[in-house]
Amino acid sequence: MSIGNSPEDDRPSVEDAQPSAGYERPPVGRTLQQARIAAGLTVDEVSTSTRVRIPIVQAIEQDDFSRCGGDVYARGHIRTLARAVGIDPAPLVAQYDDEHGGRPSPTPAAPLFEAERIRSEPRRPNWTAAMVAAIVAVIGFVGFTLFKGEDQGNGPTQLAEGPAPDKKPSPKATAKKPADPKPDPSDSAIAAVPKDKVTVKLTAVDDKSWISAKDHNGRLLFDGLLLEGESKTFQDKERIDLVLGNAGAMELYVNGKKVQDEFEPGQVERLSYTKGDPEVG
Incomplete structure (x- = not known):
C-alpha cells in the first residue's frame, strides 16, 4: 500500500x-x-x-x-x-x-447426474392379475355355454293367430331424470383451489430436479431433490418464490391452471407466483 x-x-x-x-x-x-x-x-x-x-x-x-x-x-x-x-x-x-x-x-437419454444414475428394476410377473383374468375367462365361457343351451332347447314356438294384445305401460315405469353434466376436469381443479391463497404444484415428469420454495416472508418451505414422478404442493396467502434447478423436467400448476413454459433441461429458473391467473416469470 x-x-x-x-x-x-x-x-x-x-x-x-x-x-x-x-x-x-x-x-x-x-x-x-x-x-x-x-x-x-x-x-x-x-x-x-x-x-x-x-x-x-x-x-x-x-x-x-x-x-x-x-x-x-x-x-x-x-x-x-x-x-x-x-x-x-x-x-x-x-x-x-x-x-x-x-x-x-446433449442426448435425450443422458442422465443429469452420472453419479446417481437411476436404473429401472426388471418387472416381475403379476401372478395375481393373471389368476383373476383366468377366473373371469372361465366364468364367461360357462355363462356363454349355458345361455346358448337354453336358446337351443326352447326352439321356435307357434303363436296363435289374432291381434296382438295392447301393451299397457307399467305403472311403475317413470321417466328417468337426465344426469347432470359432469364439470370439465380443469374447471373442477380450479374450483377446488382456495381463491384467497396462491397454490403451486410441482411434478418432476421427465427427470429429477433440485427445487427450493419460500413463502412471502422468505421462510423456506422446501429445499431438496424432487425425484421423477414425485410432486410437491405449496400454499401461501400472498406469494410463492421458486428456484428450479432443472426447469425443463418440471410440470407446474399454479392456482389450478397448468403453466405453459418453454424451459429446457438443465435450465435454472427463479419464479414467483401470486393469487390469480399464473404467468411465467
Whole structure:
C-alpha cells in the first residue's frame, strides 16, 4: 500500500478479476471471489441476490463444486454468481468445461447426474392379475355355454293367430331424470383451489430436479431433490418464490391452471407466483 492511498484503492477491480491473455488462468472459484471483493460485496449479499445458499457460494469460491449436485447445476451457479459480481460468465463456464472434461453432448437419454444414475428394476410377473383374468375367462365361457343351451332347447314356438294384445305401460315405469353434466376436469381443479391463497404444484415428469420454495416472508418451505414422478404442493396467502434447478423436467400448476413454459433441461429458473391467473416469470 502506498502512502496516501485509501484501503479501497488496493482492492482488486472487476477488470483485474477477469483472466488476461498470456498468463496462467486462476481457478474459477478464485476469479469469482476476486470479482466479488472488487465489487464490494459479501458472501451473504451475493447469496441473497442470487438465492444460491451460502455454503455453496463459499465452496465454489474454494473451487469445490461437489456441493452443486452435478455439472449442470455447477455451470448454472457459475453463470449466476458471475452476473451478480459483474463479470462475463462465458469464459468461466468454458474454463470449467476444460478442467472437468468438457460439456457432454446433449442426448435425450443422458442422465443429469452420472453419479446417481437411476436404473429401472426388471418387472416381475403379476401372478395375481393373471389368476383373476383366468377366473373371469372361465366364468364367461360357462355363462356363454349355458345361455346358448337354453336358446337351443326352447326352439321356435307357434303363436296363435289374432291381434296382438295392447301393451299397457307399467305403472311403475317413470321417466328417468337426465344426469347432470359432469364439470370439465380443469374447471373442477380450479374450483377446488382456495381463491384467497396462491397454490403451486410441482411434478418432476421427465427427470429429477433440485427445487427450493419460500413463502412471502422468505421462510423456506422446501429445499431438496424432487425425484421423477414425485410432486410437491405449496400454499401461501400472498406469494410463492421458486428456484428450479432443472426447469425443463418440471410440470407446474399454479392456482389450478397448468403453466405453459418453454424451459429446457438443465435450465435454472427463479419464479414467483401470486393469487390469480399464473404467468411465467
